[in-house]
Amino acid sequence: TKLLQETEPVLMISIIKSGVCKVFKNISIPDSTQDARVCIGEVTEGGCVGELVFEGCEIAPYTVITSTSVVVGQILTKDIHGIDFQHSRPKSRKNYSVFLPDNEQLRDIYADKLIKRQWSSLKRSIIGGVYREIGKK
Numbered sequence: 001t002k003l004l005q006e007t008e009p010v011l012m013i014s015i016i017k018s019g020v021c022k023v024f025k026n027i028s029i030p031d032s033t034q035d036a037r038v039c040i041g042e043v044t045e046g047g048c049v050g051e052l053v054f055e056g057c058e059i060a061p062y063t064v065i066t067s068t069s070v071v072v073g074q075i076l077t078k079d080i081h082g083i084d085f086q087h088s089r090p091k092s093r094k095n096y097s098v099f100l101p102d103n104e105q106l107r108d109i110y111a112d113k114l115i116k117r118q119w120s121s122l123k124r125s126i127i128g129g130v131y132r133e134i135g136k137k
Helices: 051-055 103-136
Strands: 001-006 011-020 021-028 035-043 063-067 071-076
Touching: 035 103, 071 103
Parallel strands: none
Antiparallel strands: 001 063, 011 071, 021 035, 021 063
């Protein structure tokens, strides 16, 4: 289930009571016509999704998808716009539930994931070749 969709309006703030959600960000890959989806983190019990509306961010900068059974409490953003959160909101984005890396960091995350996938494939290929050779003897 999607709690938040990148590039769509943030309609509610969700507080995770239990369960786990994965956070994804789309990035453009140089020399490619397709974007890549990168997992940038998780939100777990006590975390909040959509809290960037406190900073005036009305369009979701990332996608949040439940990865386990999740229980959430939700508040419509239209119901909180009149409330003054100056004293209760996080003083720094470091205190938010989701860390939003910049584009360079996203590309590094994607490259690491791609290298790990290629290395796993190579290992499987080598091990398969060894088993085939052993089987011939």
